[in-house]
Amino acid sequence: MRLRSIELALPDPAAAAAFMTGIWGMAEAGEQGGTRYLRGSGPFPYLVALEPSESEFVRTTTFVCDAADLAALSARVSEAGWTAAPVTSSDPGGGHGLLVELPEGVLLRFLVDAAEVAPIAGKDLPVKLTHVVFNAADAEGCGDAVEQVLGFRVSDRTKGMVFVRCNDSHHSTAFARAGFTSLNHVAFEMEDIDAVMRGIGRLRDHAQVPAWGPGRHGPGANVYAYYIAPFGPVIEFSTAVEKVAEDYRVGAPDDWTWPEGRIDQWGMSDKDFEGLRRAEERFRFRRDWEPAPLGA
Incomplete structure (x- = not known):
């Protein structure tokens, strides 16, 4: 998967x-x-x-x-x-x-x-999506549901999110404890930390600064920089999240705490909480197809 x-x-x-x-x-x-x-x-x-x-x-x-x-x-x-x-x-x-x-x-x-296609070499592009995160009214319930029905696995729980994996990458999705349902953000996996920093520089050339970052997360240990895209959603430059074994111990919120005034491992960047929150509310979900009996 x-x-x-x-x-x-x-x-x-x-x-x-x-x-x-x-x-x-x-x-x-x-x-x-x-x-x-x-x-x-x-x-x-x-x-x-x-x-x-x-x-x-x-x-x-x-x-x-x-x-x-x-x-x-x-x-x-x-x-x-x-x-x-x-x-x-x-x-x-x-x-x-x-x-x-x-x-x-x-x-x-x-x-x-x-089908897949031939990779592109020699250009500073994202490699793939590393994760897509959703806001949830009941993040714990969503995590339990995808474990039981989709076969995904919860990797970690923090005060803000329930992180879920579908393979050995720490998370391919997560459910944020937001109190509503919508798209939280889309994370693009860059080749390495240098590619993340070059991306930040590229956006700086166009007078755009991160809404949060650069920094390094706790769960997943990825380097990040979040932006609010001009067309609405929150998008992230990210390094690859860490690989975890089948017996990875699921973390609890108390396992992921930082010194006062810090919100990631580095503690070097401020976060535009209000701007990010507004952007995270914009893209909701809408079913435009009719259910059908499976196997029909």
Whole structure:
């Protein structure tokens, strides 16, 4: 199981794509019916889809897996009575699988037989998405639900989040204890810490400063810098999160505390709490497909 992409709907995908390719640092991956696709340097055909819409919302967050994983997941989703529907992807890479609605409305898409592409060498692009984080009304309940039904594993709990993994990377998603459901942020994995810092410099050239960072997180131990994108969402430059073993001990909030006045391992950067909070409320979830009996 691997996190692949996020699909967003918004009023001006052309402007959003221009920022992501011209300033943030991504490569164009084609256009279909007005939807712009953007890729990184890795083998996934795209990392972000930007679909035209009168309103802004998260269409889906996409994972790729094998047939055995999909069959097991489909059976558990059906048994749990979650809202779901079979799907065939028309996005680059194709594939088919299952759309699943989590109890608080988060929409996840699981695909098999999705094609990959040749990596891009020699350009300062994100390698892939390292994680997509969601705000939750009940983060603990969401963590328990995806463990029991999707087969994910909780890696750590902090005062702010429940971190969840779908493979040996510490987290591919997390649920923030926000009191509402929406997209919290999208993290782009850069090649290394130097690539993160070059990204910060590139945005500084365009008079944009981090809303939080640079710093190093506790859970996952990744270096980060968060920005509020001009088209709305919170996006993050990140190094890879740490790899964890199957017997990794799940951390509790008391395991992740910092000295007074610090909010990460380094303690060198301020955080725009108010600005980030406003941005984190913008992209909600909206189902535009009808559930169908699984296996129909």
